[in-house]
Amino acid sequence: MSETERKRRVRRLPREVRERQIADAAVEVFSRHGYHTASMDEIAEVAGVSKPMVYAYLGSKEELFAACIRREAQRLLKAIADGVRNDVEPDMQLWTGLRSFFHFVGSNRSSWMVLHRQALAVGGEFAEEVSQMRSRSIELVAALVVASGTRKGIGEQAEKSGEALAAALVGAAESLADWWLDHPGVPADVLASWLMNLVWLGFGDLVAGEVWSPKDLTPPA
Amino acid sequence: MSETERKRRVRRLPREVRERQIADAAVEVFSRHGYHTASMDEIAEVAGVSKPMVYAYLGSKEELFAACIRREAQRLLKAIADGVRNDVEPDMQLWTGLRSFFHFVGSNRSSWMVLHRQALAVGGEFAEEVSQMRSRSIELVAALVVASGTRKGIGEQAEKSGEALAAALVGAAESLADWWLDHPGVPADVLASWLMNLVWLGFGDLVAGEVWSPKDLTPPA
């Protein structure tokens, strides 16, 4: 390596910059290997610094992971908040939200994998953080659902099940995002439309009082 | 400890029995702590044997985990297969399937947590195993959806999106199962009904040619 290269590589950067580099590296490595399998050495290497720097700036492995979770969760929430229109009908609100969500996942795969796959599995405080974000989303969705029909058809049942259905919808979106990772080539908007078609008509018919119910089973011949 | 107690505790059991005890313990411990955090020592302790027994009977930690995954996946699939009625209409097939699924989760929480939360996060062969089970479920659901309407309304769009929607539904079921863990007191049948109401009417309207589509957005004031 030439002297110039050496000097360029060794150039010292302000803490602020390094912290971002390290956090970026951490998100990538955590998303690749998962919390436990990821090593601080690899994170340091990917970030282009040595291990003590990581500890000096971001603290222990747990703290580093927590920082990643927090940062990525914030970014996701902001992306959705920026994309959602709250001056429109509930269905449009939901659609704009889903749209933003899929766009975010599409252009931030590592972030999504860390949030969805890793944080939940690790448990403890981390899962808490993510759970809260998830809960906020669910409540939001639940509010939309209730607002859309003001329970005009089904009353008590809808109230009880509202949160559960919201959870199901959020899960469906997450699952669809995962499916997307293995089947790229579909635009985010199309994904969002599919999901809207799947669930909104379901929600719509629900509030209109139309319900599916199991028929009696006759024993097989 | 008295001599009798000592003898009872120390009584030797045939390999077959010990293997089951160890596997049971492993599922419980893995579900509590996750793959990496779980220690072979704790598994041995919970199983009531010493560590070398675990290695002698079930092999390495990886092998043990794989065995757990396989066993629990089989149990889950069998439970669903036993519960599903394939001599009835597609909607009833789906309902009976969901019903069995929720019943299984309700009475086998540890199994479910290992399969859903841990196996995916660990990655590698394990995730493969679970992914395959998941894929089989998704294909099955997709078949139901297609069969139910024979694409009578939307054609190509439905074909492309069928698998994605099935993935979404499976995800919704999984997510609802997770929600259930935090909100017990709802019977499994009710959960299944909620989900049917949510998605089936969506599917139904889809195949009937009814679609939701975003309206044009006018900029806010």
Next chain:
DNA sequence: GGGATAACCTACTCACGAGTAGATTGGCGG
């Protein structure tokens, strides 16, 4: 230019947990 200080590194310690060697003993077939 020359301290001061923050950026940065090499090279360690140390705990924890996977995996094992080798001794011990209950219980069954003869």
Next chain:
DNA sequence: CCGCCAATCTACTCGTGAGTAGGTTATCCC
């Protein structure tokens, strides 16, 4: 009743990776 073997244990090794001690040097500012 006895020998044999499978069942079982205690007590280790050893690799790996988190976390750190202590020194070095670039860069800023006067």
